[in-house]
Amino acid sequence: MADRYGGPVTVLRSLAQEQVRRGHEVTICATNLDYPKGILDVATHEAVCENGVAIWHHKLHFRPLHLSVALGKWLLTYVAEYDVMHVHGLYRFPPTFAAAVARQKGVPYLIKPHGSLDPYMYKQSGCSVPLKRLYERLFDFRNLNHAGAIHYTTDEEAARAAFLGLRAPKVVVRSGVDWEEYVSLPRRGLFRDQLGLRPDQPLILFLGRLNFKKGLDLLIPAFGQVLRSLPDACLAIVGPDNEGFGAKVRQWCIDNGVEQQVAFVDHIPPKKTRQAYADADVFALTSYTENTGMTVVEAMACGCPVVISDQVNIWPVVDEAGAGVVIPLELNKISDALLRVLRDRQAAARMGAAGRAAAKEQFSWENIVDELDRVYEALARGEPPVDAA
Numbered sequence: 001m002a003d004r005y006g007g008p009v010t011v012l013r014s015l016a017q018e019q020v021r022r023g024h025e026v027t028i029c030a031t032n033l034d035y036p037k038g039i040l041d042v043a044t045h046e047a048v049c050e051n052g053v054a055i056w057h058h059k060l061h062f063r064p065l066h067l068s069v070a071l072g073k074w075l076l077t078y079v080a081e082y083d084v085m086h087v088h089g090l091y092r093f094p095p096t097f098a099a100a101v102a103r104q105k106g107v108p109y110l111i112k113p114h115g116s117l118d119p120y121m122y123k124q125s126g127c128s129v130p131l132k133r134l135y136e137r138l139f140d141f142r143n144l145n146h147a148g149a150i151h152y153t154t155d156e157e158a159a160r161a162a163f164l165g166l167r168a169p170k171v172v173v174r175s176g177v178d179w180e181e182y183v184s185l186p187r188r189g190l191f192r193d194q195l196g197l198r199p200d201q202p203l204i205l206f207l208g209r210l211n212f213k214k215g216l217d218l219l220i221p222a223f224g225q226v227l228r229s230l231p232d233a234c235l236a237i238v239g240p241d242n243e244g245f246g247a248k249v250r251q252w253c254i255d256n257g258v259e260q261q262v263a264f265v266d267h268i269p270p271k272k273t274r275q276a277y278a279d280a281d282v283f284a285l286t287s288y289t290e291n292t293g294m295t296v297v298e299a300m301a302c303g304c305p306v307v308i309s310d311q312v313n314i315w316p317v318v319d320e321a322g323a324g325v326v327i328p329l330e331l332n333k334i335s336d337a338l339l340r341v342l343r344d345r346q347a348a349a350r351m352g353a354a355g356r357a358a359a360k361e362q363f364s365w366e367n368i369v370d371e372l373d374r375v376y377e378a379l380a381r382g383e384p385p386v387d388a389a
Contacts, residue, residue: 001028001055002035003267007208007294008114010270011175012088013050015372018178018365020052022373027082029075031068031094032057035242044070066092075101084376085109086151090116090140091132099143108379110171111144112151115291117161120311121213144168148379153292156313169384173371175292179364181270182301182356191272191279195236195263202226202233202342205280205304207273207295210237210245215286215309217252218334222286224256225335230342233261238276240267277302281348282324282341286334287312297363300324300355305348307337317362323355 001009016026027047032040040057047054058071075098079085085102089095090113102109115121123129144150147168152158153175189199197203204223208214216237223235235258237249246264253259268276277283283299283306290296290312297314299306306324308315315326325337341348375385 001030001057002033002040003269007175007292008088011294013053014176014178015365015369016053017051018176018369019372022369026053028053028055029071029094029098030055030057031060031066031071033060033063033066035240066094068094072097079107080105082107083380086376087111087143087147089114090144091135096139096143099147100139103143103146108148108382110149110151110375110379111147111168112153113144113161115157115289115313117164118157118289118291119160119163120289122164124213141166149375149385151375154313156316157291160313171375171385173375174363174368175294175297176363176365176368177294177297177301177359179301179360179366182274182359185302186271186275186278188278191236191276194265195234197234198232202230203279203281204233204235204338204342205238205276205283205299206235206285207238207276207283207299208285209239209243210241210249211243212245213288213290215288215329216249218329218331219284219286220249220252220258220262221256222331222334222338223262224258225331226338226342227258227261229339233342234263235261236263236265236276236280238265238268238273273298274302277304280304282307282338284334284338285309285312286327286329288329297359301359301363303352303356305341305351306355307334307341309334317358318355321354321358322351323358324351 016028019026032042032044034040039060042048042057044057044059047056058068061067061069071094079101085107087095087099087109099109145167149169149171152170152172155172158170158172226233253262277299283304285293285296285308287309288311293312293314296306296308300323306318308326309329310326318324319326327333327337378385
């Protein structure tokens with residue numbers, strides 16, 4: 001549950017709090033793992049109540065697999081008391097063991113893979129691809145195939161996982177944001193002041209974990225091309241370096257001669273991220289793969305136009321709403337799209353307004369939780385979800 005882990009933790013917290021507001025009893029079972037190292041300074045012997053959500057941070061015993069004996073014992077003792085289990089993630093002990101225990105105890109469960117079944121991510125491993133294949137054959141495929149449903153967040157994510165031939169029903173329910181946090185946006189200028197930028201200075205924002213899949217190896221040279229036309233432009237790279245990838249990103253900046261125009265900012269809390277979106281002229285996410293891309297939704301909610309790759313799975317929403325520019329992973333296309341938004345302020349304002357309207361209509365929790373409730377209720381009755389395929 002470390003905030004530095006990024007979107008999955010942010011979405012889970014926000015979803016759980018909305019479910020509590022609906023009258024549900026929600027418990028989150030996790031470890032006390034922190035990122036990029038160490039452990040969280042939280043109680044491990046009792047649940048912490050966070051906005052009505054009970055969160056258990058069980059003691060971590062083996063970091064690579066996120067092994068927690070305490071978590072395993074808790075699951076074996078208490079899982080049978082719950083109506084439904086919503087498992088988040090794959091390839092680690094907590095989600096793997098949780099699904100197995102739910103199946104053993106006869107508790108219906110659904111699994112949200114968070115994009116890990118995308119072909120691009122499927123072929124990646126922080127340790128060993130052959131070990132990953134062995135792990136899934138022994139554990140995760142069994143959990144997936146016996147799940148009441150697999151929860152995808154976009155049609156694109158579901159389609160990309162089809163090559164695995166999983167037998168469980170699939171449901172597509174989007175991730176969302178708490179719209180109350182976006183009703184009143186911060187005034188423009190505070191983040192720019194922090195970076196030492198003028199009010200009219202072109203500002204491109206990347207916000208997210210520094211990770212190989214984010215396409216920064218394309219965004220940085222594309223920014224170099226932008227500087228040829230707009231020499232006072234700035235690129236702000238905001239997010240935690242959890243995996244030591246930042247050194248490579250900084251070297252790319254040096255190699256492309258843009259290091260003086262790139263500002264690095266470490267992980268910042270949600271209130272400050274909204275300030276960054278409000279100050280940016282355009283948000284850029286040129287990922288090689290992206291499950292939903294909640295930072296795109298957040299940028300839209302703040303009225304910031306976006307430039308994203310067609311590998312970010314919510315690109316159809318952006319394209320249909322006119323909230324920004326969707327581009328293939330080609331250097332010239334990226335730089336052209338950024339320049340298009342930066343040069344035409346009126347068009348950028350229209351994109352921002354369209355994105356904000358789309359974020360409110362399609363990504364606020366109000367309707368999304370209704371959809372999830374219907375899935376939970378069907379599973380609790382022993383029935384396949386109505387919208388399952």
